[in-house]
Amino acid sequence: MDEQIPATEEQNFALTELGPGLKKVRRRRWWLWGVVLLYLPIMVPPVEMNWSLKATGIAFLLWYVLLFAAALYMALARCPHCGNYFHLHGLTYLPLRRCLHCQLHINADKLR
Ligand SMILES: [Zn+2]
Numbered sequence: 001m002d003e004q005i006p007a008t009e010e011q012n013f014a015l016t017e018l019g020p021g022l023k024k025v026r027r028r029r030w031w032l033w034g035v036v037l038l039y040l041p042i043m044v045p046p047v048e049m050n051w052s053l054k055a056t057g058i059a060f061l062l063w064y065v066l067l068f069a070a071a072l073y074m075a076l077a078r079c080p081h082c083g084n085y086f087h088l089h090g091l092t093y094l095p096l097r098r099c100l101h102c103q104l105h106i107n108a109d110k111l112r
Pocket residue numbers: 079080081082083084086099100101102103104
């Protein structure tokens with residue numbers, strides 16, 4: 001991580017300029033994690049209350065649609081440095097902590 005620390009004040013300024021864009025990418029990542037965490041609150045009632053298979057399937061489908069939407073929302077986040085999709089490279093979708101194009105770290109604006 002030490003190699004990411006900017007050497008000059010000029011570089012520090014450039015990284016803080018990226019802050020709002022990186023914050024947007026981070027927020028979209030949290031949306032995806034939020035939907036992943038919604039799985040239990042959505043799926044426990046149908047199982048606990050012995051809902052029909054159809055009703056349980058509808059609850060799962062609802063969660064799955066939310067997951068897909070959150071993943072798409074995250075995938076379409078643009079890198080504030082290079083302008084490309086942060087988590088997409090061609091058809092490759094990798095929710096890593098670095099931009100797949102310019103290797104900008106998700107917390108580059110916070111590293112000092
Ligand atoms: Zn980038």
